[in-house]
Amino acid sequence: MEVVKAIAKQATAEHDRAALRFDMKTHSYGQLISATWQMLQELEAATTKSFQSEGVVGGKWSLGGARVGILAKPSAEFVAGVLATWFGGGVVIPLAVNYPEAELSLITPLYVGAVVDFLPKFSVRGIWHKLRESYPKDGNAVIGGTITVFTGVPTMYTRLLQGYEAMDPETQAASSYAARQLRLMMCGSAALPYPLMKQWESITGHWLLDRYGMTEFGVALSNPLKGVRKAGTVGLPLPGVQVSSKSKLGCFQHPDVAECSVLGLSDEDYGQVVCAVIVPEASARERAKQESRPAMTLEELQAWAKDKLAPYKIPTKLFVFDAFKRNHMGKVNKKDLKKELEQLEQ
Incomplete structure (x- = not known):
């Protein structure tokens, strides 16, 4: 109302x-x-x-x-x-x-x-044209106002990057200039993967504001509008919002975790156990490589989460991936991920 x-x-x-x-x-x-x-x-x-x-x-x-x-x-x-x-x-x-x-x-x-x-x-050519039309390099903007905020989902940004790479140098320069004039650019539904985020930032100057919402309730999780935005995450609950996936949020907050998914895996003794699948930050992977050790172990994750999560929410299984497989909307399909993990355990 x-x-x-x-x-x-x-x-x-x-x-x-x-x-x-x-x-x-x-x-x-x-x-x-x-x-x-x-x-x-x-x-x-x-x-x-x-x-x-x-x-x-x-x-x-x-x-x-x-x-x-x-x-x-x-x-x-x-x-x-x-x-x-x-x-x-x-x-x-x-x-x-x-x-x-x-x-x-x-x-x-x-x-x-x-x-x-x-x-x-959605049109890759149409969006880039709309931005260039709003902020032409010669300063002669179209009548009717300019675009100041843009929001999309990961797949849209992937397509926009592909479209940018297919442009001639002059059009690339005009497109980059136009995008840099916007006040805010956001990514919803899922976090934009880190490599794409870095590429987008290098072209447009924008580190996207990753956040998450659903049709039923709007936006619930978000990185800060002002402050440090963590790549590979959709942020924390907004004021007044409560979420139940606390195991997932706890793992997200680990400084060496770039992306994370938490799900239940079948177990003979307990029926199901909490399993965490993480993609380490690039710096954590590099340190682990230099020291000839895993980027993260289950014991390290459990020790870190001990004072942050209730005992029954602390993961008892850990898988470390280089990247997540995503669907056309940029989301991780947990059903497919669960099948993959079950196959790895066989």
């Missing part, structure tokens, strides 16, 4: 101010709120007709916490649907056509009065 009120306040103060730009069309805050009220009326009519008096709470209509699925591409209609559902007292279930990250990223900028400018679908 607070988000809806904040956006409605923007519409009242600056009715004609741009809120969304999509497919060569601009939607103002006033138009967005108008569409929200219209959709709210349609929700009320639909639920009142379907459930008769069940949608009325204390004499006033309400969705009463009902879950409302929204299947739509990132668009003004999608945002209006989200806001209408929230204002009506419902719970939004975004049924993403492609991937929910872009859809979820629409709401926060509107909450603070920003403009959301997005493409109909």
Whole structure:
């Protein structure tokens, strides 16, 4: 409700101010709120007709916490649907056509009065062009505002790097210059692997703000906006957020751990035991190589975690990998990882 009120306040103060730009069309805050009220009326009519008096709470209509699925591409209609559902007292279930990250990223900028400018679908050429268009080296920027914040998932950054490498030197210079002008660049869903992070930083000057969220609750974990951001991790819980995977977070905090996954492996005595799979920091791997020893042992990890985790959460098995296998969204598939570990134990 607070988000809806904040956006409605923007519409009242600056009715004609741009809120969304999509497919060569601009939607103002006033138009967005108008569409929200219209959709709210349609929700009320639909639920009142379907459930008769069940949608009325204390004499006033309400969705009463009902879950409302929204299947739509990132668009003004999608945002209006989200806001209408929230204002009506419902719970939004975004049924993403492609991937929910872009859809979820629409709401926060509107909450603070920003403009959301997005493409109909992910396009390497389109994104680089949009950045160069916002910050041309000759200083003649397009009318309509510039891009200041960009967010994506690991696969998107991988594709953007590939696209950059395919450019001619002049276009590379223009693209690098444009990207360096942005205030913030973020990576969601999973942490960007360290080698790619270093490559991205060398081209754009940005060490991405890695964070993690889900469709159901938004962003929960994040590296600091200001301060040291640890590569290969999505950070720690944001204020007011609690997480249950404390074994994983504990291992993440180890200074020699770049990436980590914690899962349960079958055990004849206990049913399951806590297993940690880590990718060591490059410096830790180099020291281990020079000293002809493992980058980390189970005993070292257990000793380090003793005063940080409850005894039953301390890993009893450890696997050290050079890198994780990831799916097309940059995430580690734990089912496949578990199968791999079980094969290694045979």
